[in-house]
Amino acid sequence: MGALKGIRVLDLSRVLAGPWCGQILGDLGAEVIKVERPKIGDDTRSWGPPWMQSDDGDETREAAYYQSANRNKLSVAIDISTVEGQELIKKLILDTDVLIENYKAGSLKKYGLDYESLASLNPKLIYCSITGFGQDGPRAEEPGYDFIIQGMGGLMSVTGERDDFPGGGPQKVGVAFSDLTTGLYSTIAIQAALLNRNTTGLGQHIDMALLDVQIATLANQGMNYLTSGNVPKRYGNAHANIVPYQLFKACDREFIIACGNDSQFFQLCKSIGLPELADDVRFKRNADRIKYRNEVIDILSAHFLTKTADEWVHLIQAVKVPVGLINNLEQAFQEPQVLARKMLIDMQHTQREELRMVGSPIKLSRTPVEYRYAPPLLGEHTSDVLKHVVSQEKLAELKANGVIG
Template sequence: MGALNHLRVLDLSRVLAGPWCGQNLADLGADVIKVERPKAGDDTRQWGPPFLKDSDGQDTSEAAYYLAINRNKRSITLDISTPEGQEIIKKLVLETDVVIENYKVGQLKKYGLDYESLKSLKKDLIYCSITGFGQTGPYAHRAGYDFIVQGMGGFMSVTGEKEDLPGGGPQKAGVAITDIFTGMYATSAILAAVVHRDRTGVGQYIDLALLDVQVATMANVASNYLASGVAPKSWGNASPNIVPYQTFKSSDGWIIVACGNDGQYRHFVKAGGQEELADDPRFATNPERVRHRDTLVPILSAMVAKKTKKDWIDALEQAGVPCGPINNFQEVFENEQVIARGIKMEMPHPKAGKVNLVRSPMHMSETPVVEKRPPPLLGEHTDEILKERLQMSDADIQALKNKGVV
């Protein structure tokens, strides 16, 4: 049933950060109700192509983007701008453990669905707000988007090729990392709040900001600046602190070589027939290799270019040097390790018959991840939830549908 099968979550969030958190909780067994706008639903439902194909090979209304972040949830459509919609949310909250929302600061207060209003109904409620810039500060009322925050939080200043090389300049990540990390931090914070509530009976409010998360996840890069006062710069596919720790072009493709210590470096150059590079005092230790990077890297690049990608990977794996290929996603899902770990999974789907998804990476011996339902169709569980949670009759539900509330 999953470790969190005792938790009920009301997910009022859209797009990525909040839904990613909700999916994590659902994977762990929580009953997550995704609240969506009638007719339109979550914006990501239309963020395509590509869209999921039905059994006839035609596009459905389910974008691949939406499918990636909403499995194991139930969907209810609800117009929370109406008094009836607000009343339904309040009734659902009475038997909900966690609320997740990512509306603009103050927007839910006008509907009586902010933390203080809902806390008055349920004292031990855990309420997680996700915004671009948090609930305080001069930017609090600004809309925050992953791309913008990647720039503001310093990530793009250290990502991409070096500015003095062709193609150099700031570069965003290939995936919305700020949203993903925020969803992960939200998951951790919510679980900590659940533990606190279970021990004390007291709920709490969680204020998560994309900008805070982006700066926090810069880790050693931010620490380098704080320690030195020198703003880090972009290094392309190289590390500012370790050499060699980068990509090299072999005779038939690119490889990654990551020498984390002097012993691995010696094995690397020995595999290339140039062990004398490990005895040269300019290159014998990592600090010296970092200082003499511009001299050493061209030598290593010429060395790597003499062999094929397979020859290098075979040789370096035998020598115990961390290395690997740079795969496209066809190669990712054909990789023997990816297959062995079961990362790709298939679930039944009411429109397509089946849908291929990426399995949660959480492997737990006693409470394994739950795979109970595919990403829901828009409003797929509206009737079910209203009957189950609020004991509404068919006539009650039809009246709400006639008014456009659900």
């Protein structure tokens, strides 16, 4: 009994931002029908290696990338460039609550699948468009990929090592940050529109843009600039507004300290055997520590070389100052806290008995997330979904003509 049980979503999106949104809605209980091109499907199906292996050890050519964003969906293969395919979408839309699409702005209008056309058939429809630049503006019709957006939106200017350090320069985030955050914002917008529909009885068009989201998620860095007029710099693993809040090297490996306030700094200094540091007039307050950043970091850095990272983490954890080791993904997935929170799950896939996946972080007490369907094979549910809107004879004809797969 998921929180969104009874909500039907038609997911016409590909790659990551839209599918990520659709997966979240599916995790929350919505019925999500993923509409894909026959024979080809979502672009990310071919974004391997790595590929999923079947139980007999063969590669399935189902890319891990695709599987990361398409759990809890039914796959229906429809060629929407054909008149017959467009009619199938219009039949499905009559009983659909939400449509997600990420085609270039205006490109679905030629198929009669734009918001105005479909809302005339179903005024309750919530239609979420996800593009790189939005539905208006000088770049609206251009494709927008996450990497480009991270650069244009300022994120890469504050990500990466300082220019005067070895390896300094702009860096993109290690995952598609703009895509993922746009998927999250889109999910929020869809749920807000569903709540509004409860009182008005009407759906609406949601216009989501990766660039808008990237600008919004500059957060404190954006306001730092707007407040001061100073363009933020890259600090590598340090923080623009908090000191010490960065990576340090022990005698064996690196670890992180995130010291969020002055009392934590006092406890940190006491725990590591440098109580006099907290009494130094240059370092008592965070604002002073920012002013004398290099001095305090140099002292701490030299001191941390005298013990192992595990030893420092143990001492600092004891006084409840945020501290942690730097895990690779193997180590992260083995963290006892990660396992206790059930962030690794096994799902039964058509081609293998157990498919290990990353779980949902959403924990609801009364309507918990349910893992109903593993990422589907292309067109795996075409007949099951469409048999409710067309006859078996028509399905066979459409399949023979390549309209469905």
